[in-house]
Amino acid sequence: MADHAEGASGAGPSQRAVELGVAIAIGGFALIIIIGSIKAGTGWGLEGPKAGFFPFYVGLIIMAASILNAVHALTIPAGKEFADWGQLRQVLSVVVPTAFYVGLVPFIGIYLASMLLIAFFMRWLGSYGPTVIAPVAIGVPIAFFIVFERWFLVPLPKGPIEYWLGF
Amino acid sequence: MEELGNLFHGFAIALQPFNIMVMFVGIILGVLIGVLPGLGGANGVAILLPLTFSMSPTSAIIMLSCIYWGALFGGAITSILFNIPGEPWSVATTFDGHPMARQDRAGEALTAAFTSSFVGALFAVIMITLVAPLVASFALKFGPAEQFSVYFLAFCSFVGMSKEPPAKTVAAMFIGFALAAVGLDQVTGQLRLTFGFETLLTGFDFLIAVIGLFGIGEILLSIEEGLTFRGGRAGMNPRVVFQTWKRLPRYWATSLRSCIIGCWMGISPAGATPASFMSYGIAKRTSKDGHKFGTGEIEGVIAPETAAHAAGTAALLPMLSLGVPGSPTAAVLLGGLLIWGLQPGPLLFVEQKEFVWGLIASMYLGNVVGLLVVLTCVPLFAAILRIPFAIIAPLILVICAVGAYTVHNSVFDVVLMLGFGVLGYILKKCNYPLAPLVLAIVLGDKAEENFRQSLLASQGSLSIFWSNGLVSTIMALGLIALFWPLIHTAWTRMRIATAA
Numbered sequence: 001m002a003d004h005a006e007g008a009s010g011a012g013p014s015q016r017a018v019e020l021g022v023a024i025a026i027g028g029f030a031l032i033i034i035i036g037s038i039k040a041g042t043g044w045g046l047e048g049p050k051a052g053f054f055p056f057y058v059g060l061i062i063m064a065a066s067i068l069n070a071v072h073a074l075t076i077p078a079g080k081e082f083a084d085w086g087q088l089r090q091v092l093s094v095v096v097p098t099a100f101y102v103g104l105v106p107f108i109g110i111y112l113a114s115m116l117l118i119a120f121f122m123r124w125l126g127s128y129g130p131t132v133i134a135p136v137a138i139g140v141p142i143a144f145f146i147v148f149e150r151w152f153l154v155p156l157p158k159g160p161i162e163y164w165l166g167f
Numbered sequence: 168m169e170e171l172g173n174l175f176h177g178f179a180i181a182l183q184p185f186n187i188m189v190m191f192v193g194i195i196l197g198v199l200i201g202v203l204p205g206l207g208g209a210n211g212v213a214i215l216l217p218l219t220f221s222m223s224p225t226s227a228i229i230m231l232s233c234i235y236w237g238a239l240f241g242g243a244i245t246s247i248l249f250n251i252p253g254e255p256w257s258v259a260t261t262f263d264g265h266p267m268a269r270q271d272r273a274g275e276a277l278t279a280a281f282t283s284s285f286v287g288a289l290f291a292v293i294m295i296t297l298v299a300p301l302v303a304s305f306a307l308k309f310g311p312a313e314q315f316s317v318y319f320l321a322f323c324s325f326v327g328m329s330k331e332p333p334a335k336t337v338a339a340m341f342i343g344f345a346l347a348a349v350g351l352d353q354v355t356g357q358l359r360l361t362f363g364f365e366t367l368l369t370g371f372d373f374l375i376a377v378i379g380l381f382g383i384g385e386i387l388l389s390i391e392e393g394l395t396f397r398g399g400r401a402g403m404n405p406r407v408v409f410q411t412w413k414r415l416p417r418y419w420a421t422s423l424r425s426c427i428i429g430c431w432m433g434i435s436p437a438g439a440t441p442a443s444f445m446s447y448g449i450a451k452r453t454s455k456d457g458h459k460f461g462t463g464e465i466e467g468v469i470a471p472e473t474a475a476h477a478a479g480t481a482a483l484l485p486m487l488s489l490g491v492p493g494s495p496t497a498a499v500l501l502g503g504l505l506i507w508g509l510q511p512g513p514l515l516f517v518e519q520k521e522f523v524w525g526l527i528a529s530m531y532l533g534n535v536v537g538l539l540v541v542l543t544c545v546p547l548f549a550a551i552l553r554i555p556f557a558i559i560a561p562l563i564l565v566i567c568a569v570g571a572y573t574v575h576n577s578v579f580d581v582v583l584m585l586g587f588g589v590l591g592y593i594l595k596k597c598n599y600p601l602a603p604l605v606l607a608i609v610l611g612d613k614a615e616e617n618f619r620q621s622l623l624a625s626q627g628s629l630s631i632f633w634s635n636g637l638v639s640t641i642m643a644l645g646l647i648a649l650f651w652p653l654i655h656t657a658w659t660r661m662r663i664a665t666a667a
């Protein structure tokens with residue numbers, strides 16, 4: 001993580017903006033819950049309170065809390081940073097490859113995808129050579145295979161290569 | 168003494184060779200989880216929970232609770248050697264533990280930390296042995312209204328006692344309730360809040376939420392902070408251990424006080440983290456060497472470690488006897504009970520004697536095993552921390568993904584996990600507490616069911632929650648806990664006003 005220091009100088013989004021955004025997003029979530037509860041019925045039915053009764057009030061409480069949080073967010077001093085762009089780039093450098101990894105699992109199975117993820121991280125964040133990457137990236141998924149499929153008999157998602165190998 | 172007989176029977180179960188092996192495996196995995204960044208007690212247990220589906224419930228809970236003890240022990244290693252608290256409750260341990268390591272007294276600090284953890288846990292287990300059956304037999308008389316009032320008290324104490332702003336705690340908690348409500352309604356069998364998405368039919372699983380919020384979220388936080396490990400050497404040998412043990416009895420008063428603080432905070436859902444801080448603060452104020460705290464005082468390691476471990480253990484008391492977990496990890500264990508087909512709560516003590524007493528006996532044994540393992544293997548565990556982050560980070564991501572997948576054998580859960588991870592990162596950065604969110608997902612259905620059953624009995628009148636002495640008392644305690652910050656400020660102001 002040598003490049004971490006470079007990003008430290010750059011500014012980033014303000015804490016105020018992010019907190020306001022989070023409060024509004026939670027308010028939006030509350031609205032969805034309220035609408036969904038009204039659809040399910042919030043009144044009194046044959047079996048007592050209907051299915052939407054409890055979540056309806058849960059939604060109202062979330063809404064009230066997020067209004068308070070939004071008001072509070074406005075009082076945060078403007079200068080306070082949520083994180084600087086360099087830090088956020090670091091965070092995204094984990095989120096984006098992981099998202100690709102998750103997207104790949106249904107197609108190539110978890111073992112091959114894990115090999116790629118480990119190799120990618122070791123190359124990108126650690127700048128390791130192939131002689132270090134290969135044993136870790138190949139060894140770890142194989143160890144997982146032995147522990148899960150053989151010892152605990154828990155099947156993990158497999159792709160065409162595993163089928164081709166006869167598993 | 169029927170309890171004593173039950174306990175001995177429990178020991179007979181816990182001492183079966185398979186269960187002893189499971190204990191060792193659990194402790195070692197737990198210490199690993201406690202040492203590795205991004206894996207903590209709650210999500211470590213969540214990830215490993217699916218592996219126990221094929222075991223008997225008793226062996227399964229022994230393994231998972233031992234993982235929990237291991238994680239509690241492991242947190243101290245990273246705090247003392249590397250000044251990185253592996254778990255939030257070991258933050259206070261860094262204050263004096265790390266300075267000791269810098270002065271080449273790491274062995275002494277580690278021995279003190281592990282021994283204190285052991286003492287704290289032992290105190291809490293004895294308390295559980297004595298108190299839990301009483302609480303359970305009392306709670307057997309609870310109807311839906313009383314049961315709901317207990318949940319109410321637990322959740323109100325969260326709001327009143329958390330250091331985060333109350334509105335944020337409430338928001339986080341009720342997001343949990345809302346997520347718990349998605350899917351099949353337990354009472355009417357009707358679908359709700361699914362908006363036509365088939366994947367939402369089964370609702371949100373708390374295990375996925377825990378793995379995402381605590382596991383992935385934690386990795387994102389550590390990568391943002393730019394992890395660098397610079398640590399002292401462990402320097403453990405039998406001579407250091409025995410020399411430290413000789414000195415420890417001197418601090419019996421600090422230990423005892425920390426045990427009591429820990430037990431109290433563990434039973435109420437405040438948990439291990441505030442317990443460790445409070446215990447450290449009080450020790451600093453009352454010790455005659457208080458001014459030297461922060462420079463490497465052994466008492467500054469004893470106080471937080473004893474309290475944290477006592478609290479972590481005591482958190483299982485309300486989980487076992489009332490079905491209300493005192494910490495996120497206890498919540499995951501409670502979720503495990505549901506998955507194994509056991510009904511958490513007071514009936515466990517009647518219907519599942521073998522399970523309950525096997526677990527309680529394993530708490531005694533597990534902590535002895537834990538102490539042995541950590542005292543002998545510290546250098547090994549410390550070596551793991553020297554593995555560069557570029558290798559450890561993807562491994563933890565893969566472990567989390569595999570853990571999330573195995574819960575329901577569903578790839579969609581892995582996607583959800585990543586979503587929860589990003590959510591956890593943002594919420595944490597914005598000061599929203601995650602523990603009440605998780606607790607609400609676990610307890611949401613039960614709380615709602617009891618609430619609706621109570622209303623059904625009273626034809627929709629809320630007066631049922633004030634209908635008898637017991638339920639009114641618990642509800643009143645809940646309201647006091649909820650408004651505690653306000654009551655506290657009002658009281659201090661009044662005192663200042665009368666003094667002036």
